[in-house]
Amino acid sequence: MNADDTDSLSPRERVHPTWTEPLARAASKPFGGPVGRHASVGRQWFWTPLRVVLLLAVVTLSFAWLQKSPCVQQYVDQNGVVQLDWRESRQFTAMCYSDTVPLYTAERLDKPDTFPYKTSWVDDQGKPTEHVRYMEYPVLTGVFQWVNARMAQGWTVIAQNGWLPNPMTVIVYFNITALWLALAWLVTVWAVVRLARRRVWDAALVAISPLVVVHAFTNFDTLATAFATAGMLAWARKKPVLAGVLLGLGGAAKLYPLFLLGPLLLLCWRSDKLRAGLSTLTATLVTWAAVNAPIALLYPAGWREFFRLNTERGVDPDSLYNVVAQWTDWRGFDPGLAPGQAPEVLNTVSAVLFLVCCLGIGYVALSAPTRPRLAQLAFLVVSAFLLTNKVWSPQYSLWLVPLAVLALPRWKPLLAWMAVDALVWAPRMYFYLGTDNKGLPIDWFLGAVVLRDVAVVALCVLVLREIYRPALDLVRRAGDDDPCGGFLDGAPDRRVLFRKRVAVPA
Numbered sequence: 001m002n003a004d005d006t007d008s009l010s011p012r013e014r015v016h017p018t019w020t021e022p023l024a025r026a027a028s029k030p031f032g033g034p035v036g037r038h039a040s041v042g043r044q045w046f047w048t049p050l051r052v053v054l055l056l057a058v059v060t061l062s063f064a065w066l067q068k069s070p071c072v073q074q075y076v077d078q079n080g081v082v083q084l085d086w087r088e089s090r091q092f093t094a095m096c097y098s099d100t101v102p103l104y105t106a107e108r109l110d111k112p113d114t115f116p117y118k119t120s121w122v123d124d125q126g127k128p129t130e131h132v133r134y135m136e137y138p139v140l141t142g143v144f145q146w147v148n149a150r151m152a153q154g155w156t157v158i159a160q161n162g163w164l165p166n167p168m169t170v171i172v173y174f175n176i177t178a179l180w181l182a183l184a185w186l187v188t189v190w191a192v193v194r195l196a197r198r199r200v201w202d203a204a205l206v207a208i209s210p211l212v213v214v215h216a217f218t219n220f221d222t223l224a225t226a227f228a229t230a231g232m233l234a235w236a237r238k239k240p241v242l243a244g245v246l247l248g249l250g251g252a253a254k255l256y257p258l259f260l261l262g263p264l265l266l267l268c269w270r271s272d273k274l275r276a277g278l279s280t281l282t283a284t285l286v287t288w289a290a291v292n293a294p295i296a297l298l299y300p301a302g303w304r305e306f307f308r309l310n311t312e313r314g315v316d317p318d319s320l321y322n323v324v325a326q327w328t329d330w331r332g333f334d335p336g337l338a339p340g341q342a343p344e345v346l347n348t349v350s351a352v353l354f355l356v357c358c359l360g361i362g363y364v365a366l367s368a369p370t371r372p373r374l375a376q377l378a379f380l381v382v383s384a385f386l387l388t389n390k391v392w393s394p395q396y397s398l399w400l401v402p403l404a405v406l407a408l409p410r411w412k413p414l415l416a417w418m419a420v421d422a423l424v425w426a427p428r429m430y431f432y433l434g435t436d437n438k439g440l441p442i443d444w445f446l447g448a449v450v451l452r453d454v455a456v457v458a459l460c461v462l463v464l465r466e467i468y469r470p471a472l473d474l475v476r477r478a479g480d481d482d483p484c485g486g487f488l489d490g491a492p493d494r495r496v497l498f499r500k501r502v503a504v505p506a
Helices: 003-008 022-027 049-072 087-093 100-106 139-159 169-207 210-215 222-236 240-253 256-270 274-298 300-312 320-327 344-367 374-388 394-407 411-423 425-433 442-468
Strands: 074-076 082-084 121-123 131-133
Touching: 049 087, 049 169, 049 210, 087 425, 100 169, 139 169, 139 222, 139 240, 139 274, 169 210, 169 222, 169 394, 169 411, 210 394, 210 411, 222 240, 222 256, 222 374, 222 394, 240 256, 240 274, 256 274, 256 344, 256 374, 274 300, 320 442, 344 374, 374 394, 374 442, 394 411, 394 442, 411 425, 411 442, 425 442
Parallel strands: none
Antiparallel strands: 074 082, 121 131
């Protein structure tokens, strides 16, 4: 069965979560309990599973906006000037912080006649750390911010004539950005519904994830998840060039969609479908280059800013390197760096650890008794990157949500991880508040980080167990081989290391 056949599945061919998941069974009790074996299923013409899951996503995204709403309030100060209400560190006490709001001015998006990567400014002027700055995001995300800023400024001009409500422009900017980010997450959910095939209701976990409530509007990462999952869907429907275009666009927004190429190519090599994989790789590289080339040629210094900052930045508070440094007397790999000097040892260690993990995942891809599913390997690779990287910004966890649901559709461990990961936000905000301002000591935050990382490692272990014991894989037990596989779905193994292929019990 191909991914194109998803819509043709009869309700009886789908997996009913109220039969298989205790959480779904318990949640169904107020609505009549689990679906009966002789129930008339699929007769409702409007409320299809896709529409129900998208409605759940809309509700969750509404809560996500409400969670950030305390940070987009305004007040009039004693001089009669309208100000954004971040008094008394409201962004931390209300736990509503979003990068979108400060970046509006920090990236000079509020200035007329500016353009990302062309416009520069000087940070720390007059200090030893003085340096020239440009837009710090990849090209697609930077231009996305600029377009939204111009739309917000246009709204303000029209609103001054009395046609529209007229809040501060930065508030309009946040709301416009949130609208597009919400639509991007809806695309993510839609793609997961299509990819889940028989287990269509697993996509509800993507729709209602606590991580969406906390981080959908923390930064701009739903753009990347939309391109990545849509790219996977295009691959599943045997459209390798379109898959490459979408992954290339995702890579121009954030780095992680490019990581999906490694598992895809390894599985193509194992199944002797490398031609299709190379088509996707080529389309990805061409698309990424086409998006980046105009900026790189016209504004090379601005284009390099993203790479420069990521090279020079130190450990992120959420990284395991910071946990070890804070809980020991260790001064890090690169003590005593001068301003602007890259932590070369840290960068090397982080890159080597990720490479080692990728080599291990490659071994798994080629040695497993049954060809792993694409989502399983993709989840392992992205998890390895986050765990070994020097930066794990909190919104990066959104990258894992659709991959985790497709790789390991077990509701209890997934919801437990999502809840733990979302709750890291609370000690993070109160740690940033500072102990002098009634905030939390850093140990609370670091402890939450460790719990999150342990939860992600535990999910990786479960995925590996199901790769080597495919009879435990709920997707394959439902009757599918690899719903995300496209050309790989049902393909025979051609190249396997050391082990004989083991058939999955029917």
